[in-house]
Amino acid sequence: MKRPLSRRAWLAGPLLLAASMAVPAAAGGVALRDDRGTEHRFAAPPRRIVTLLPSLTEAIWVLGGGSRLVGVDRYSNWPAELAGLPRVGSMDDAHVEAIVALAPDVVLASASARSLDRLEALGLRVVRLKSETHADVRRSLQRLALLLGTPAEGERVWARLEREMDDAALRVPAALRGARIYFEIGGGPYAAGAQSFIGETMARLGLANIVSRELGPFPKLNPEYVVRAQPDILMGVRAELQGMGARPGWGLLAAVRNDRRCGFETLQYDVLLRPGPRLGEAAALLADCLVRLGKA
Amino acid sequence: MNGAAGSQPVPRSERAQDTDALRRRRLAWRLAALLLLGLAAGLATGAGGFSPTRFWADLHGEQAWLLFGEIRAPRTFGAALVGALLGLSGAIAQGLFRNPLADPYLLGSAAGAALAVVLVLAAAALAGATLSLATALWLERIGLVVAAFCGALAGVAMTLALARGAVQTLRLLLAGVVVGVLLGAVSDLITVAWPDALRGKQAFMLGSTGFLGHSSLLLLGGGLALLTWAARRHARALDALTLGEDSAASLGLDLARVRLALVLMLSLGTALAVSQAGLVAFVGLVSPHLVRRHAPGAHGWLLGASAAMGAALLLGADVISRAVIAPQELPVGVVTAVLGGLYLFVLLQRRGQP
Numbered sequence: 347m348k349r350p351l352s353r354r355a356w357l358a359g360p361l362l363l364a365a366s367m368a369v370p371a372a373a374g375g376v377a378l379r380d381d382r383g384t385e386h387r388f389a390a391p392p393r394r395i396v397t398l399l400p401s402l403t404e405a406i407w408v409l410g411g412g413s414r415l416v417g418v419d420r421y422s423n424w425p426a427e428l429a430g431l432p433r434v435g436s437m438d439d440a441h442v443e444a445i446v447a448l449a450p451d452v453v454l455a456s457a458s459a460r461s462l463d464r465l466e467a468l469g470l471r472v473v474r475l476k477s478e479t480h481a482d483v484r485r486s487l488q489r490l491a492l493l494l495g496t497p498a499e500g501e502r503v504w505a506r507l508e509r510e511m512d513d514a515a516l517r518v519p520a521a522l523r524g525a526r527i528y529f530e531i532g533g534g535p536y537a538a539g540a541q542s543f544i545g546e547t548m549a550r551l552g553l554a555n556i557v558s559r560e561l562g563p564f565p566k567l568n569p570e571y572v573v574r575a576q577p578d579i580l581m582g583v584r585a586e587l588q589g590m591g592a593r594p595g596w597g598l599l600a601a602v603r604n605d606r607r608c609g610f611e612t613l614q615y616d617v618l619l620r621p622g623p624r625l626g627e628a629a630a631l632l633a634d635c636l637v638r639l640g641k642a
Numbered sequence: 643m644n645g646a647a648g649s650q651p652v653p654r655s656e657r658a659q660d661t662d663a664l665r666r667r668r669l670a671w672r673l674a675a676l677l678l679l680g681l682a683a684g685l686a687t688g689a690g691g692f693s694p695t696r697f698w699a700d701l702h703g704e705q706a707w708l709l710f711g712e713i714r715a716p717r718t719f720g721a722a723l724v725g726a727l728l729g730l731s732g733a734i735a736q737g738l739f740r741n742p743l744a745d746p747y748l749l750g751s752a753a754g755a756a757l758a759v760v761l762v763l764a765a766a767a768l769a770g771a772t773l774s775l776a777t778a779l780w781l782e783r784i785g786l787v788v789a790a791f792c793g794a795l796a797g798v799a800m801t802l803a804l805a806r807g808a809v810q811t812l813r814l815l816l817a818g819v820v821v822g823v824l825l826g827a828v829s830d831l832i833t834v835a836w837p838d839a840l841r842g843k844q845a846f847m848l849g850s851t852g853f854l855g856h857s858s859l860l861l862l863g864g865g866l867a868l869l870t871w872a873a874r875r876h877a878r879a880l881d882a883l884t885l886g887e888d889s890a891a892s893l894g895l896d897l898a899r900v901r902l903a904l905v906l907m908l909s910l911g912t913a914l915a916v917s918q919a920g921l922v923a924f925v926g927l928v929s930p931h932l933v934r935r936h937a938p939g940a941h942g943w944l945l946g947a948s949a950a951m952g953a954a955l956l957l958g959a960d961v962i963s964r965a966v967i968a969p970q971e972l973p974v975g976v977v978t979a980v981l982g983g984l985y986l987f988v989l990l991q992r993r994g995q996p
Contacts, residue, residue: 439834535852561970569852570713571689571969574705594855595712 378492381457381476388471391495392451398437401477401622402454403428405487408503408623411494417448423616424624437461446470452493477621478563480546483507487623503623510626511550514633519640522579523552528572528601530582531619536566543621547629551636569593577601579639581632584609605642608635662938666947669937673950677722680957684718685710687961691968712855720854721960721974722953723862724919725929727869729952731911732926733933733945734873737880738904739814742934745927746794746912749814750821753829754797755790755909755916756847760829762789764836787861791913797821798905849922849975851960858918865914870949872907876900877941922975924982925952925959931989955981 377387396417397403403422406415412427417434432448435441440461445453446468453472455462462472473493475486484504491500527548529538538544539557542564548555556575557565573595580587580601587609591597601607610618610631618628686697688709700709728746735744746752762785804817854862879900882890891897915922929951933944956974959981963972 565970566973568689568964568969568971570709573708573713574689592855593853594716595708598708598712 376492376495378473378489380473380489381482382474384474386452386471386473388451388493392471392493394448394450394452396434396445396448396450396453397422398434398440398453398455399477400424400616401483401620402456402475402486402490404620404622404624405490406454406494409487409491409494409499410496411490414494416450417445423613435461440465442468454490477543479541479543479621480625483543483621483623483625507623507626511547511629514626514629515551517633518551518553518636522636522640524554525578525636526554526556526575527579527581528556528575528577530580530586531564535569535572536564537561537572539563539565543625544618544628547625547632551629551632553632569596572596573599579606579608579636581608581635582610583615584611606639608632608639665937666939666943669933669947670950673947673954676954677950677957680954680961681718681722683961684721684957685714687964687968688714689969692961692965716856716859717851717854718957718960720858720862720918721851721956723859723866724851724854724915724922725925725952725954725956726866726949727862727911727915727952728922728926728956729929730866730869730873730945730949731908731915732928732952733930733941733948734880734904734908734911735926736930737883737941737944738901738908740884740886741815742931743815743927744818746908746915747822747923747926748818749908750797750801750818750825751794751909751912752797752916752921753822753825754793754795754800755913756793756921757797757825757829758789758793759786759917760832761793762786764832786917787913790917791910794909794913794916795906797825798909800825802905847921847975848973849920849978850971851919851963851974852971854918862914862918865910866949869907869911870946872903873945874942876904876907877945880904880941880945920973920975922956922959923979924985925955925978928982928985929955 375387375389376391377385379385393414394416395406395411395414397406397415398419400419400422403415403418404424406412407425407428412425415428415431417432418428419436419440420433421436422428432444434444434448437456438461440455442461442464445465450470453462453465453470455472455474457474457476462474466472473489475489476482477486484500487503488497488500491497491503529544529548530536531538537557538548538555539561540546540549540555540559541562545555545557545559545563556572556577557567561567576599578601580590580599587607590599590607591602596602614631617624617631620628683692686692686694688696688700690696700706703709731751732745735746735749736742738744739749801814801818801821804820805814879890879895882893882895883900885893887897912926930944930948933947933951937943937947939947956978959977960974963974963977966972
């Protein structure tokens, strides 16, 4: 298996980018460059914010901007305090009219989608933030902190995430360090590869991934690949994991026979699947399961 | 490929019939060879792609039974059976409606089956037990099949009702398109309303042979045997129908009963295929086409040959879907749609030329 990428290598990239993303702003205003290279200047930190991605909603909340949210996407379900906010669709089917009616100072979204161009054409400011890796999460936190007018918050939150991930890593039982993991996304089966942010979290916990970097972040695998790789531990949605033994050939997997499985309920699974400010919580969830397996 | 013997402008003499018989025999041999080749390729194509040398090594490895007995063999034979069911259903549909464009997808039966399966998956997801093609157990599979069968029947029934019977072909096909779009939209609506149902659905909708196991094999094999038997019993009736409904009725055929039986058969075939492997497009449309093009004949021949053709096609598509970007997979339904689409494209191009 490939060794996890050294931590310094993936810290260097975002630092360079972080240096380049702050652009000089007028007094009292904020300015930043988003992941599409568009430069955004605001005379004052935005007071009305719409988010189209759960991880961005969560980031704004954690950075202390929760009161400025006026609308969120339909999948945003954390924290509970935001439950009363208007829902404006999702990245794929943003409700353009509803968003315009909310008169936001800024709309936060991921990379390109047709509805975003429409929003821009209607005069709204759309900041596009990529969130595919830990480095992306860190960069997004810094930018959003900049946007909220509290630039120091970004690094502070990230430092907390780092601490939480390190704490989780310390809890992983020694016997399970280097265990080879298969993390399933959906019943395709799609897998979370080493390249994905989930793979990065696993690497931080000292775990190995049966899906190497070359296969991309979330490859749809031939089921035979998994059987052949003989993973030590299976991870995924609880209900899906329980049925794995019934898949052709999977009943003979040692991880199935010895019940070496980390099944997660939907709400926990959401935490694991969102590249946002709950990465530390996700690492803790994985560590909890590993501790449980270590005792068995 | 095949010679131009059949297109010679000679009256249908004994000789022409002889050459047709010859062509049929030739196609039968070719299909048998293709099937064997497809099965061999399917067994030799694993997570490492298509590789005879690796196949040999695996065969003597420790995991041989696991890899071949539990995974590749059921999957490969399963693909063949699903293809055969679709080919047979297509041949029945095209004979019944005397239209070379009729296929399980155009008559609304596939859309109905798919919607029923999505409903079952969504209901299960809402109930808290996420079941998908991947985790389907024996009983769940039966449940899916029953639901898919009811859905397929409902789809065809809606199409027939909208077309006021199967008399006017154009009306029937239009109705089929309308029903297909409608049912597809409802199924999309469900996925938007309950995103949790989406997880199992996307993989399913694109078609996959990845999780066909021994239990599916049994079901598909039994279904195919039953359908082949029933269809062959109706081969003469289908032949009579090609002369037109009036002529068929004048031959003493109970049209209502025959039509019902044929619709039931094609619904069952579609339901079995869709419930086990998801939506695999074009195989049902293209297989009877290919058979008629290369070796026309009565339905006694056409039904069986279309099934064999469907099996060979899906085997090929399955091998491609596994081999192209191994160890990743393409959804097999996407492969068949691309291949089938290209075939129809070329066919239309040729027809368009003087």
